[in-house]
Amino acid sequence: MTESRAKAETSGSGYVTKGQGYDRDTTYITERITSSGEGANEWPVQPGRYRLIAARACPWANRAIIVRRLLGLEPVISLGMPGPTHDARSWTFDLDPGGVDPVLGYERLQQAYFARFHDYPRGITVPAMVDVPTGAVVTNDFAQMTLDFSTEWKQYHREGAPDLFPEHLRGEMEPVMKRIYTEINNGVYRCGFAGSQDAYDAAYERLFTALDWVDERLRTQRYLMGDSITEADVRLFTTLVRFDPVYHGHFKCNRQKLSEFGALWGYARDLFQTPGFGDTVDFVQIKRHYYIVHADVNPSQIVPQGPDLANWLSEHHREELGGRPFGAGTAPGPVAAGEEVPLGHGA
Known part of the structure; x- marks a missing residue:
């Protein structure tokens, strides 16, 4: 690896070319x-x-x-x-x-x-x-x-499992999920691993343009595709739940915190409080990963104490928009034994 190229890895991997932007390696084992x-x-x-x-x-x-x-x-x-x-x-x-x-x-x-x-x-x-x-x-x-x-x-599937990829919505879901991936899921990484000021500025604008888009979309409907949770919501949620603890500061995505958005913040809390979402989130592990592994971004490897995450459990009032989180299905039961988030690691 040359000095002009540094590898940045989290769950996936990519490269930062000096003076340029972050390119994610999207070559996977596609079997x-x-x-x-x-x-x-x-x-x-x-x-x-x-x-x-x-x-x-x-x-x-x-x-x-x-x-x-x-x-x-x-x-x-x-x-x-x-x-x-x-x-x-x-x-x-x-x-x-x-x-x-x-x-x-x-x-x-x-x-x-x-x-x-x-x-x-x-x-x-x-x-x-x-x-x-x-x-x-x-x-x-x-x-x-x-x-x-x-x-x-x-x-x-369990009895009552939701349809997360409904056939009649796939044509509309696919462009929504593509934009979420390119502009938001990967957008935070383009900000965090930008190789120049110009690359960062462009990534920052793209990210917040997309966040404003989903915030507006969610003002009049409870979930991204309407009245029930789909795969699209799962894909957006995993970036949102990491936004204030990591991306806002560590990746310089700091125009505003997630908690300072209107509809988007209520939507994220609604999902977090839904069985299957927040009960899979380990904030301690999330912060340890980013702040320790990304030593090029955080050379001290000091993990910050904040932010206070109790607000994830505050009332969101999204139920006023109607809808049924699991559609015609039901919520999942208790977390499987041995898979619980350790006490004190959640909100």
């Missing part, structure tokens, strides 16, 4: 787990065969954890959770006894990638689906992964 498992580069849906590796700190992995919980896939897809920090090599299972994932027997997620691809050359990213019998990674394509949870694993 899929499908109900038939018969197509090229497809693996068959089988209960108990796959393990989702997803760090709570990571927004892309948090997305997979939320969708798995909302759909009730815990009994058929196990969950392995690395700790909030990693080194240049890989995410590590330092939260597990002995620092070893109890199912895979690995100390590092890197081992699952190498079990499939010797000397895998790209970032070792979460979320990742791992084939338990072979210990080999199947896919790390986070965007497709959650859509497949909704469509390909449908026969294993």
Whole structure:
């Protein structure tokens, strides 16, 4: 790696070229787990065969954890959770006894990638689906992964699971989700890892233009696609919940805090207080990840004490807009044993 290029990794990876902007590496392992498992580069849906590796700190992995919980896939897809920090090599299972994932027997997620691809050359990213019998990674394509949870694993959804990717809305959802990804999910990273003032200024304008757009969209409807939660809401939420604790200061996204928006702040609290969302969020791990791992942005690696997060539990009044969070379905039950957010790590 040359001096003019620095690698910035969180759940995904990308590069900052000196004097320019941040480019995310979007080359993933695009194989899929499908109900038939018969197509090229497809693996068959089988209960108990796959393990989702997803760090709570990571927004892309948090997305997979939320969708798995909302759909009730815990009994058929196990969950392995690395700790909030990693080194240049890989995410590590330092939260597990002995620092070893109890199912895979690995100390590092890197081992699952190498079990499939010797000397895998790209970032070792979460979320990742791992084939338990072979210990080999199947896919790390986070965007497709959650859509497949909704469509390909449908026969294993819990009774009352919501339809997060309704067929009649897909044509409208896809451009909304694309804009959320390019301008907001990835937009905060373009600000935080900008390689020049001009690159930062452009990223900042793009980010807040998009945040103003969703704020306006949410003034008259409870969720992004109307009256019920969809995949689009999950994708936006994981960035919003990290905004004030991390992105506002650490990534210089500081025109205003999330808590200073109108509709967007109420919307974020509404989701946070909905089963399946806030009960997957670990603010301690989130802050430790960003402030410790990104030593180029935060050389001291000091993790800030604030902000006060109790306001996430304040009244939001979004129910006045009507709607049913789970559509014709129901809320998920209690968090699965062993998957609870540690006491004191939430709002």
